[in-house]
């Protein structure tokens with residue numbers, strides 16, 4: 001646990017030191033769970049967004065984009081169920097005065113059971129070596145079987161109590177499990193209460209006539225209310241999808257995991273409109289497609305897993321998360337939800353407007369079913385960033401900090417370094433920058449010894465360093481150093497564009513999804 005916490009602290013401080021993420025309004029001591037992206041963070045975020053957009057919109061001829069407003073008519077949130085059901089069960093500890101999500105307290109308890117299982121598995125793995133079979137072990141080792149059953153029983157009871165809104169039972173569960181406040185160790189709890197997560201605001205200057213609005217808690221509803229606008233104007237045929245990226249706002253109760261859980265964040269969502277009855281098939285298709293997108297970035301297959309939901313939201317008939325191994329364990333990164341016709345039917349009901357589609361294939365009108373993929377851009381940022389940050393032992397007994405970002409996402413693709421600040425080397429380096437900058441985001445760096453500059457660029461995630469030296473003046477060649485291998489090669493200036501292009505081109509990376 002201590003190592004996990006240290007690793008996570010290192011991620012947060014590195015993000016600040018290298019201009020990736022800052023606490024919002026830091027000079028006023030910050031605003032809790034709100035963050036700003038710095039010069040490098042803004043680039044990384046933009047690149048992730050573009051990587052998603054290309055994969056979803058550009059590569060699929062039946063998916064189009066949308067940019068809906070954050071403000072929406074208040075009835076939208078009545079129809080979507082957010083006014084009545086977008087609640088988290090909260091519980092306060094009377095001694096520490098700390099507030100928690102009651103369901104998260106129980107889930108964390110189960111995570112501890114999971115950690116015990118992992119421990120048993122790794123012990124057995126060591127003992128049995130190559131002959132070890134994890135599946136057989138999980139099914140036959142009595143202690144592990146008991147742990148698994150215990151976790152399942154707890155989660156199933158939690159799911160049922162939440163579904164029935166039986167908050168007294170959620171509290172009873174916390175008491176039965178003897179869960180203590182993680183900050184103080186006290187077990188002196190209040191009752192569990194529901195808390196609506198939407199932020200309210202007002203539209204209009206006049207106090208009497210001002211209209212109560214909500215900041216959108218998800219981008220999806222902007223897509224649903226525009227379903228017919230897009231379908232008709234784009235003459236879209238089912239199955240088709242609408243994708244959008246944009247800000248969403250949630251007044252999260254527990255928000256202390258850096259950019260994992262924010263009060264203002266960005267989502268990348270796609271709603272895929274399909275024939276009723278075909279949802280199971282599309283659910284599997286999109287689970288697979290989205291996992292392939294993640295794997296194409298090369299962060300390691302072992303860092304992802306699916307988690308199929310037992311407790312379903314009011315709109316869903318199936319749901320799974322793609323979980324990622326964050327510094328604090330496996331957690332949700334993306335959700336894939338089979339939303340049935342809940343949203344469109346509900347908007348029909350509340351707006352009085354038909355939101356139907358005439359399907360020539362089957363010769364009838366219907367309200368389409370929807371398959372949704374929804375990922376948090378900030379969470380994806382954290383996944384990429386935390387996974388990439390490594391402390392590497394070098395042969396000469398020193399270490400280096402290197403941010404091994406996938407080159408396609410790196411904020412700066414190459415740094416151009418004159419070896420010395422004289423003899424015309426700076427001018428040549430600058431002329432290389434001036435040529436490359438039309439195609440790539442590049443940096444010029446002349447300060448400090450070249451070794452220190454390499455380290456700085458490593459820590460910044462820059463895939464290439466290009467050094468201009470005296471030989472450059474004679475034969476128009478430079479040294480190019482690769483961030484991950486630290487290998488250096490001598491290449492012609494004229495070859496630089498091609499080398500960088502091969503490494504960072506989105507097409508090459510996206511093709512890995514095939």
Ligand SMILES: Nc1ncnc2c1ncn2[C@@H]1O[C@H](COP(=O)(O)OP(=O)(O)OP(=O)(O)O)[C@@H](O)[C@H]1O
Nearest residue numbers: 252260261262265332333334335374375376378379
């Ligand atoms: N507060 C938040 N901060 C950052 N990203 C978020 C936040 N809430 C949701 N997301 C992102 O949006 C995606 C889709 O939202 P969804 O409503 O399905 O999340 P959720 O199931 O409520 O998440 P969680 O269970 O973690 O609260 C999530 O998978 C996550 O990546």
